[in-house]
Amino acid sequence: MSIEEFVERASEFYDYPLTLTNLIKWGVDTFPEQEIVYAPPDAPKLRLTFTQVWDRVRRLATALEQLGVKPGDPKRLGTRVGALEWNSHRYLELYYAVPGLGAVLHTVNVRYSPEDIAYTINHAGDEILFVKDEFLPLLQAIIPKLKTVKKVVLMTDKPEPPQVKLPGVEVYNYEDLIRSSSPYDFKDFDERTVATLFYTSGTTGPPKGVFFTHRQLVLHAMAIAISTSAPPYELSVRDVVMPLVPMYHVHAWGGPHAMFLAGQKYVFTGRMDWGYILKTISEEKVTYVYGVPVILYLLLTHPDSPKYDLRGLKYGNGGSAMPEGLYKLARSRGIIVINGYGLSETAPVIAQALFKASTLNWPEDKKENYLMKGLRQIPLTFIRVVDEYGKDVPKDGKTIGEIVVRSPWLTPAYFKDPEKTRELWRGGWLHTGDVAVWDSDGHIWIMDRLKDVIKSGGEWIVSTKLEDIISTHPAVGEVAVIGVPHPKWGERPVAVVVPKPGQRVTEDDIKNYLMKFVEKGEIPKWWVPDKVIISEKELPKTSTAKADKKILRELYKNVLSA
Structure with missing residues (x-):
C-alpha cells in the first residue's frame, strides 16, 4: 500500500481518540492500587483505589445512560449534566462518567x-443535576426558575439519603444508582466532542460560558503532568496531592485529569474547613497543595496552624498574584511556594515558574524571586506580550503589554456569545486581559489585570506592586489596591487593608511604610495611595476566593470626593 493510499484510508484502521476515559484507563492499568481519599470534616474518611474508582465510574456511566443521557459529536452538544458539589470522589467520578458517554x-x-446559578443552569441547558444534599435548600429555592432540568440525583455523606420531592422533577440517589448498575463498556468517539462547560464572571453582564473538548483536556493534562515533574515541582508517583481549588472551578486546574497520568495519591476534603484540612495534611502526609493565595493565608493564620510542621510542603499558587508578605510568611514555615498562571478561558494552566537548567545553579534568593513571580510557558503553549496594536513589546523587563496566548486547549468561543468571542480572539490570539513585562530570557512577569491597572494622569500605577509592598508590613493580613475616580487625575489609588488577627495598623502607618520604598527608589512618590482604609472585615471575595475589586470599587467610588 502506498503512503497516499494509507493516508486516504487511515480512518479504516484505527484513529486513536484523545478522550478522557483513556487517561483513567491508563492510570488504572499502571497504578491500580494507588489511593484516592475522600476526607470530609463531618463524615468518616473513605479510601478507594484507582481500580475501585474506575469501577464506580463505569457503573455511573450505565446509570447515566439509563437516565437518558445522550452523546454529542463535534457539531452538536450531548446532554448537559450539572453538578453542585464540593471536592469529593463523587465529583471525580462525574469528571469521567459524563464526558465518557460523549x-x-x-x-x-x-x-x-442563586440568581446566577439559575441563569447558568438555564443557559447551559442542563437536563440532569447531581446535587450534594447540603445544597437542597438552594435547589428548592431556584427549582421553579429552572427551565430544562428534568431529573435530580442526590449525593450525601450521611448513612441514609434524605427523602425529597421536587415539583415536576424525578429524584434519584447517587449510591443507589451505583449499586444497581453494571459496569459500562466505554466506546471510542470523536475527540473533538465537547466534554465540559462552566461559567466565568466578568466585570459586566452575566457569567460567560466556556467549553472544552476531550482532545483539549487530554493535551492539557499531559502538559501539566510533564511540567509538574520538572523543577521546581519535581512531583512524582510518591507525592500526595490535595487540591484546595474547588472542582467546579476550571477543572480544579487540571489536577483530576493529570493525576491518572502521574499516578499520584489524591486527597479530597469536601467543604473547606481550614483546621481540619491542616490536620488532614498532617495525617495523610500531603506533599503538594494548590489553590489561590487567600487559601494559603487561611491555613497559615488559623489558630491550629502552629501545631503542624509544614516544612517541605509545596504550594502551587494561582488565581492571583502571591503577595510578597504572604510568600515570606509561608517561607518562614518552610513551605515552598511555586507560582502558576491561567484563566478560565485557558482550561486553565498556560504558564508556571519553571526552572531552566541554568536556573538550578542560581543562589536561593534569586530563585525565590522567580518562584514567586516569574513564569515560563508550559509545553505546547506560546505566549506573547503585545502593545495595543498587537506588536511584541521589547523583552526589556520594563515595557508593559497585554499577554496573548496560543495553545491546543484554549476555549474556542464563549458559549452562545459571538460578540464577546470576537473580542477574546481578536488577531487570532486569545487576549487574557492581563498586563505583563517579559525579559530577555523569556520569563514573563505579570503586573496586573488590565481592568485593575490604575490610570492616573495619563500614567499607569500597578496595583499589585503596591499590594506586594503593603503585604510585607508585619501587621497586614490582607490588602487590595483599587483605582478610585479623581476629578483632576482621572483615578488615584486607594488601599483597603485588613490587619492580621490581634494586630493594629493605621493609615499613617501604611503611608509611612510606603515612603521607605519611595526613598529606596522602588516606587515613585505619586504611587502612594491617596487614602488607606483600615477594615476589620475580611475583603469581599469572588466565587474563586480572590479579592473582589469590582465590589470594592463600587463601595469606595466616592471616597476621594467626599
Missing part, C-alpha cells in the same frame, strides 16, 4: 448568587 459536564459554581 455528554457534557457542567461544573456549577456553587459560590455564585
Whole structure:
C-alpha cells in the first residue's frame, strides 16, 4: 500500500481518540492500587483505589445512560449534566462518567448568587443535576426558575439519603444508582466532542460560558503532568496531592485529569474547613497543595496552624498574584511556594515558574524571586506580550503589554456569545486581559489585570506592586489596591487593608511604610495611595476566593470626593 493510499484510508484502521476515559484507563492499568481519599470534616474518611474508582465510574456511566443521557459529536452538544458539589470522589467520578458517554459536564459554581446559578443552569441547558444534599435548600429555592432540568440525583455523606420531592422533577440517589448498575463498556468517539462547560464572571453582564473538548483536556493534562515533574515541582508517583481549588472551578486546574497520568495519591476534603484540612495534611502526609493565595493565608493564620510542621510542603499558587508578605510568611514555615498562571478561558494552566537548567545553579534568593513571580510557558503553549496594536513589546523587563496566548486547549468561543468571542480572539490570539513585562530570557512577569491597572494622569500605577509592598508590613493580613475616580487625575489609588488577627495598623502607618520604598527608589512618590482604609472585615471575595475589586470599587467610588 502506498503512503497516499494509507493516508486516504487511515480512518479504516484505527484513529486513536484523545478522550478522557483513556487517561483513567491508563492510570488504572499502571497504578491500580494507588489511593484516592475522600476526607470530609463531618463524615468518616473513605479510601478507594484507582481500580475501585474506575469501577464506580463505569457503573455511573450505565446509570447515566439509563437516565437518558445522550452523546454529542463535534457539531452538536450531548446532554448537559450539572453538578453542585464540593471536592469529593463523587465529583471525580462525574469528571469521567459524563464526558465518557460523549455528554457534557457542567461544573456549577456553587459560590455564585442563586440568581446566577439559575441563569447558568438555564443557559447551559442542563437536563440532569447531581446535587450534594447540603445544597437542597438552594435547589428548592431556584427549582421553579429552572427551565430544562428534568431529573435530580442526590449525593450525601450521611448513612441514609434524605427523602425529597421536587415539583415536576424525578429524584434519584447517587449510591443507589451505583449499586444497581453494571459496569459500562466505554466506546471510542470523536475527540473533538465537547466534554465540559462552566461559567466565568466578568466585570459586566452575566457569567460567560466556556467549553472544552476531550482532545483539549487530554493535551492539557499531559502538559501539566510533564511540567509538574520538572523543577521546581519535581512531583512524582510518591507525592500526595490535595487540591484546595474547588472542582467546579476550571477543572480544579487540571489536577483530576493529570493525576491518572502521574499516578499520584489524591486527597479530597469536601467543604473547606481550614483546621481540619491542616490536620488532614498532617495525617495523610500531603506533599503538594494548590489553590489561590487567600487559601494559603487561611491555613497559615488559623489558630491550629502552629501545631503542624509544614516544612517541605509545596504550594502551587494561582488565581492571583502571591503577595510578597504572604510568600515570606509561608517561607518562614518552610513551605515552598511555586507560582502558576491561567484563566478560565485557558482550561486553565498556560504558564508556571519553571526552572531552566541554568536556573538550578542560581543562589536561593534569586530563585525565590522567580518562584514567586516569574513564569515560563508550559509545553505546547506560546505566549506573547503585545502593545495595543498587537506588536511584541521589547523583552526589556520594563515595557508593559497585554499577554496573548496560543495553545491546543484554549476555549474556542464563549458559549452562545459571538460578540464577546470576537473580542477574546481578536488577531487570532486569545487576549487574557492581563498586563505583563517579559525579559530577555523569556520569563514573563505579570503586573496586573488590565481592568485593575490604575490610570492616573495619563500614567499607569500597578496595583499589585503596591499590594506586594503593603503585604510585607508585619501587621497586614490582607490588602487590595483599587483605582478610585479623581476629578483632576482621572483615578488615584486607594488601599483597603485588613490587619492580621490581634494586630493594629493605621493609615499613617501604611503611608509611612510606603515612603521607605519611595526613598529606596522602588516606587515613585505619586504611587502612594491617596487614602488607606483600615477594615476589620475580611475583603469581599469572588466565587474563586480572590479579592473582589469590582465590589470594592463600587463601595469606595466616592471616597476621594467626599
